[in-house]
Amino acid sequence: MPDSPRDELLDVQIVRLDADLPAPSYAHPGDAGADLVTTVDVSLMPGERALVPTGVAIALPPGYAAFVQPRSGLAARHGVSILNTPGTVDAGYRGEIKVLLVNLDRHDPVDLRRGDRVAQLVVQRVEQVRFVEVTALPGSARGAGGYGSTGGFGGLSDPNARVEPSEESQ
Numbered sequence: 001m002p003d004s005p006r007d008e009l010l011d012v013q014i015v016r017l018d019a020d021l022p023a024p025s026y027a028h029p030g031d032a033g034a035d036l037v038t039t040v041d042v043s044l045m046p047g048e049r050a051l052v053p054t055g056v057a058i059a060l061p062p063g064y065a066a067f068v069q070p071r072s073g074l075a076a077r078h079g080v081s082i083l084n085t086p087g088t089v090d091a092g093y094r095g096e097i098k099v100l101l102v103n104l105d106r107h108d109p110v111d112l113r114r115g116d117r118v119a120q121l122v123v124q125r126v127e128q129v130r131f132v133e134v135t136a137l138p139g140s141a142r143g144a145g146g147y148g149s150t151g152g153f154g155g156l157s158d159p160n161a162r163v164e165p166s167e168e169s170q
């Protein structure tokens with residue numbers, strides 16, 4: 001079953017710093033992101049940002065990180081995103097998880113209320129590597145090509161070409 005939770009979920013210790021608000025929770029079995037709420041009311045003018053507390057601190061095991069990611073509904077409906085997305089929560093971080101919200105809408109302010117779900121937390125295994133300094137790197141098929149070297153999206157070959165929005169999407 002694709003949406004069944006796995007039998008063995010990793011235990012991650014959490015402290016709720018605000019007893020009246022819920023712990024992060026997955027909306028469905030098997031979801032990648034657990035929703036985080038804001039503990040404060042926040043109003044954002046167009047272009048404005050705010051670092052909002054979530055009332056949650058966690059202790060990730062070594063070899064894991066958690067990523068603070070936007071919610072697509074908030075982005076699509078209100079233009080609200082996360083400025084530093086994905087925010088990185090290090091395994092050793094014991095402070096309160098915070099969310100750097102930004103209102104990217106050009107016209108409308110947005111009001112978020114204490115308890116609103118404003119972000120989602122995705123826990124992942126991560127590698128820490130040993131950086132081994134060399135004077136030249138081994139070759140590869142891509143080489144140094146990037147930034148649109150394989151051709152632009154939608155068949156455009158100029159990576160800097162500006163695409164005007166169609167009338168329907170305005």
Ligand SMILES: O=c1ccn([C@H]2C[C@H](O)[C@@H](COP(=O)(O)OP(=O)(O)OP(=O)(O)O)O2)c(=O)[nH]1
Pocket residue numbers: 068084086087088089090091093096097098099100
């Ligand atoms: O969206 C975020 C991003 C970070 N953090 C916390 C957890 C993370 O472990 C710590 C530091 O984050 P980061 O390394 O991204 O920030 P920095 O500017 O490099 O600060 P520092 O010098 O403390 O590492 O801040 C959050 O609560 N939310």
Ligand SMILES: [Mg+2]
Pocket residue numbers: none
């Ligand atoms: Mg850092």
